[in-house]
Amino acid sequence: xxxxxxxxxGRLKSWLGFFxxxxxxxxxxxxxxxxxxxxxxxxxxxxxxxxxxDAESLLYASGFELSEDTLVLDRLVQVExxxxxxxxxxxETGSSHESLVKMEKFGQKLLALxxxxxxxxxGAAFPSSLDLTTMERFERAGYVTIGAVFSRDGWVQFFxxxxxxxxxxxxxxxxxxxxxxxxxxxxxx
Amino acid sequence: xxxQVKIILAGSGKVLDGFVTxxxxxxxxxxxLGLDGQEWHLSTDGTSKSLIPSNQDIFPRVQDGEALWATSxxxxxxxxxxxTPTRSLYQLPFFQREGWAKVKPNLYRGYYKTELxxxxxxxxxxxGWGHAAFIHSPPQKVKNxxxxxxxxxxxxxxxxxxxxxxxxxxxxAMELLINTKGERL
Numbered sequence: 001x002x003x004x005x006x007x008x009x010g011r012l013k014s015w016l017g018f019f020x021x022x023x024x025x026x027x028x029x030x031x032x033x034x035x036x037x038x039x040x041x042x043x044x045x046x047x048x049x050x051x052x053x054d055a056e057s058l059l060y061a062s063g064f065e066l067s068e069d070t071l072v073l074d075r076l077v078q079v080e081x082x083x084x085x086x087x088x089x090x091x092e093t094g095s096s097h098e099s100l101v102k103m104e105k106f107g108q109k110l111l112a113l114x115x116x117x118x119x120x121x122x123g124a125a126f127p128s129s130l131d132l133t134t135m136e137r138f139e140r141a142g143y144v145t146i147g148a149v150f151s152r153d154g155w156v157q158f159f160x161x162x163x164x165x166x167x168x169x170x171x172x173x174x175x176x177x178x179x180x181x182x183x184x185x186x187x188x189x
Numbered sequence: 190x191x192x193q194v195k196i197i198l199a200g201s202g203k204v205l206d207g208f209v210t211x212x213x214x215x216x217x218x219x220x221x222l223g224l225d226g227q228e229w230h231l232s233t234d235g236t237s238k239s240l241i242p243s244n245q246d247i248f249p250r251v252q253d254g255e256a257l258w259a260t261s262x263x264x265x266x267x268x269x270x271x272x273t274p275t276r277s278l279y280q281l282p283f284f285q286r287e288g289w290a291k292v293k294p295n296l297y298r299g300y301y302k303t304e305l306x307x308x309x310x311x312x313x314x315x316x317g318w319g320h321a322a323f324i325h326s327p328p329q330k331v332k333n334x335x336x337x338x339x340x341x342x343x344x345x346x347x348x349x350x351x352x353x354x355x356x357x358x359x360x361x362a363m364e365l366l367i368n369t370k371g372e373r374l
Contacts, residue, residue, distance in 0.1 A: 056265065088266035092262070094240065095237070096263070097235070101236075103199065104199040104202070105235070108200075130264060130266060138263070142201050143203075145200075147265075
């Protein structure tokens with residue numbers, strides 16, 4: 001009631017506060033253009049872990065900022081799964097929470113979320129709408145995290161939601177680059 | 190009554206400013222940051238034991254100035270039978286993109302983001318009149334300006350000519366008033 005009375009009083013002396021909105025800001029998607037760097041061995045370890053089970057699974061990759069535009073994927077972090085099936089996986093809240101808090105405490109960032117799809121070939125490594133929704137949630141919160149999907153025969157595609165610009169670079173042997181963000185493990189174990 | 194909190198988005202390197210009011214839930218606090226309240230989890234000390242259920246009253250559990258840890262659980266694949274619409278940030282209303290949330294049918298909460306800092310705000314819809322914009326603890330430089338009127342408990346109401354505007358315009362109006370220290374009036 002006090003607020004309403006105050007509001008009405010304010011209307012009477014509204015000459016004090018008249019202005020218009022000029023130059024409304026136009027929001028544009030930010031395009032960081034960061035380069036994500038990793039070794040072929042890290043990618044291979046990631047594939048080996050994810051491909052152990054027939055069910056879909058996921059893995060976090062933490063790392064650090066080497067320079068203004070370069071991020072280094074340094075460690076793979078296992079988390080428990082809450083739900084896991086042939087075509088779906090969801091991280092367990094408590095396990096995921098503690099893993100991410102540990103990263104933060106060590107000054108590391110969640111740089112990539114890896115998971116594996118059923119099927120073979122480059123097409124099997126294409127992100128689903130749910131994959132994109134998840135990545136968008138992290139991007140909206142300001143994470144620099146990218147996603148990556150493996151196929152069962154070793155194709156891997158890096159992706160982001162909202163077409164954020166980024167580059168992926170893999171150093172070492174046993175990996176061929178087939179596209180801007182598409183790679184194939186040649187030394188699949 | 191209002192408590193200021195820091196929200197650490199674990200694994201992102203980002204810390205956001207937030208506030209909780211009485212009977213606030215973690216979901217409401219998260220939504221004021223422009224994020225989906227159901228998809229993010231808060232804990233008081235970073236352990237799974239201290240995770241706060243999203244529908245629980247958070248106010249008695251946090252201290253003024255306390256830091257909270259926030260994370261979200263990734264999910265991938267396809268939830269058979271569940272349609273998950275993808276909604277771009279840029280399809281959201283302006284007030285939501287700015288991190289404001291509708292907390293009651295006639296009340297919006299969020300932060301005015303200005304050159305002098307971020308300030309808690311509320312915008313109330315008063316039927317028949319329009320919007321009333323409130324700010325908590327405005328900066329000293331503009332506090333005594335005739336456009337601000339104290340209404341108690343540290344809250345000030347902005348006196349604006351045109352109150353029949355959108356929520357987004359009301360937010361921008363208050364931010365402009367602070368950024369220009371009243372000079373654009």
